Amino acid sequence: MDLNYPPEAEAFRKEIRSWLEENLPQGWFEPGFRQSDDERKEFNRTWIEKLFAGGWICAGWPVEYGGKGLSILQQVVLNEEFAKAGAPMRADFFGDTLVGPTILQWGTEEQKQEFIPGILQGKIAWCQGFSEPNSGSDLASLKTSAVLDGDEWVINGQKVWTTQAQYADYVFLMCRTDPNAPQHAGISYLLVPMHQEGVEVRPITQVDGSAEFNEVFFTNARCPKGNVVGGVNNGWKVAMTTLGFERGSSSTTGYRRFLKEWEAIVEETKRVKRNDDLRVRDNLVKSWQKVKIMEINGYRTLTDSLNNTHDAALLGACNKMFWSEMHRATMDLAIDILGMEGQILTGKGNEVSTTPGMGRGRADYPVSELQAFFFFSRSETIWGGTAEIQRNIIGERALGLPKEPKAQTV
Ligand SMILES: Cc1cc2nc3c(=O)[nH]c(=O)nc-3n(C[C@H](O)[C@H](O)[C@H](O)COP(=O)(O)OP(=O)(O)OC[C@H]3O[C@@H](n4cnc5c(N)ncnc54)[C@H](O)[C@@H]3O)c2cc1C
Numbered sequence: 321m322d323l324n325y326p327p328e329a330e331a332f333r334k335e336i337r338s339w340l341e342e343n344l345p346q347g348w349f350e351p352g353f354r355q356s357d358d359e360r361k362e363f364n365r366t367w368i369e370k371l372f373a374g375g376w377i378c379a380g381w382p383v384e385y386g387g388k389g390l391s392i393l394q395q396v397v398l399n400e401e402f403a404k405a406g407a408p409m410r411a412d413f414f415g416d417t418l419v420g421p422t423i424l425q426w427g428t429e430e431q432k433q434e435f436i437p438g439i440l441q442g443k444i445a446w447c448q449g450f451s452e453p454n455s456g457s458d459l460a461s462l463k464t465s466a467v468l469d470g471d472e473w474v475i476n477g478q479k480v481w482t483t484q485a486q487y488a489d490y491v492f493l494m495c496r497t498d499p500n501a502p503q504h505a506g507i508s509y510l511l512v513p514m515h516q517e518g519v520e521v522r523p524i525t526q527v528d529g530s531a532e533f534n535e536v537f538f539t540n541a542r543c544p545k546g547n548v549v550g551g552v553n554n555g556w557k558v559a560m561t562t563l564g565f566e567r568g569s570s571s572t573t574g575y576r577r578f579l580k581e582w583e584a585i586v587e588e589t590k591r592v593k594r595n596d597d598l599r600v601r602d603n604l605v606k607s608w609q610k611v612k613i614m615e616i617n618g619y620r621t622l623t624d625s626l627n628n629t630h631d632a633a634l635l636g637a638c639n640k641m642f643w644s645e646m647h648r649a650t651m652d653l654a655i656d657i658l659g660m661e662g663q664i665l666t667g668k669g670n671e672v673s674t675t676p677g678m679g680r681g682r683a684d685y686p687v688s689e690l691q692a693f694f695f696f697s698r699s700e701t702i703w704g705g706t707a708e709i710q711r712n713i714i715g716e717r718a719l720g721l722p723k724e725p726k727a728q729t730v
Pocket of ligand 1: 447448449450451452453454455456457458480481482483484699700702703704705706707708709712724
């Protein structure tokens with residue numbers, strides 16, 4: 321799709337392209353590049369330093385907090401050029417895209433000064449402490465409690481599915497701070513240090529051998545009184561901001577990884593000689609159409625953002641539901657095309673994704689890249705709000721349907 325961006329946006333595009341040409345190591349995503357753990361760590365370390373020096377991490381943030389204050393259009397151009405080059409542009413997903421923007425929107429000046437520089441430099445690793453064993457979709461029923469004791473909050477309870485908790489320095493945690501208030505009105509959003517005696521992280525090993533998720537137990541864990549974001553008992557609103565960031569996506573670039581993946585599936589189709597199968601061809605076209613719809617919707621979202629006419633929560637819900645279901649169906653197709661080969665483990669184990677912008681890094685289980693994406697696509701309709709919950713949001717906010725009935729607790 322050819323779009324006419326204004327000349328100043330194109331000038332900015334040139335600036336980014338030449339920065340990438342100068343700084344991105346040649347062939348960084350070729351097979352064999354940064355295969356070992358040490359190579360990967362070294363690449364990540366030096367790349368984050370370069371990104372930070374260039375000012376490209378969270379470049380849309382205000383200048384006074386270390387960003388470049390880029391306009392929406394400039395951010396889109398930046399995303400597009402990084403996506404085309406297959407260059408990563410984040411220091412830490414949870415920091416850059418979730419808790420960082422939340423602190424900027426809701427945090428006190430002290431919180432911004434304390435946490436934003438560390439987020440920008442990738443020096444604080446974060447995890448998200450929302451879900452509990454009995455509170456996932458129904459998040460407002462959460463039970464983990466925080467009680468003030470002098471100048472500190474004392475936290476007790478359990479979180480689950482906490483991605484990367486084993487590496488995190490801090491958790492952004494939803495806790496009940498007023499057990500007597502109505503559910504949504506008694507929750508606060510705390511920033512809690514992970515490296516302390518009262519926090520225990522237990523990995524959950526998955527079917528593919530990896531252990532990305534954890535259970536996290538809080539037993540009289542503590543954090544300073546001032547680490548509550550957005551005010552005591554106002555955590556529901558603050559958390560909805562974070563979830564809005566999680567469900568939203570980089571509007572005009574999100575489709576690219578799916579296109580890349582679709583092209584890889586077409587290559588596999590040729591390799592296994594199924595490209596003459598009419599059913600396969602038909603399904604490949606249908607799947608390509610969905611990627612195209614994503615691309616076009618991306619531009620619609622951008623137009624809405626530029627005109628300030630969008631409902632971020634609604635667009636986030638539509639996008640999340642569409643791409644996660646589309647991706648599951650595409651991965652089903654990929655495994656179907658591979659036939660018997662798709663059923664056996666054809667990877668070497670410990671492999672690193674070589675497709676820019678895609679994948680989970682490494683899998684301990686010897687799955688091929690497509691098999692790994694197939695497995696992971698099962699989870700995409702769940703995290704960040706399930707597809708059913710997105711449908712509820714769309715039903716209520718876009719279609720004006722009545723709110724779903726809630727069971728009364730007696
Ligand atoms: C890959 C991955 C990473 C994750 N990382 C994190 C993390 O870092 N931190 C964190 O806090 N959580 C994380 N989660 C947890 C995730 O947020 C929850 O799994 C999700 O909110 C769903 O909650 P649940 O698993 O308890 O399922 P439930 O809420 O029990 O839902 C079970 C089923 O019932 C359906 N359902 C529930 N309520 C309704 C309703 N009202 N209407 C219609 N259908 C409904 C759901 O759609 C689902 O199909 C992660 C999950 C995954 C898969």
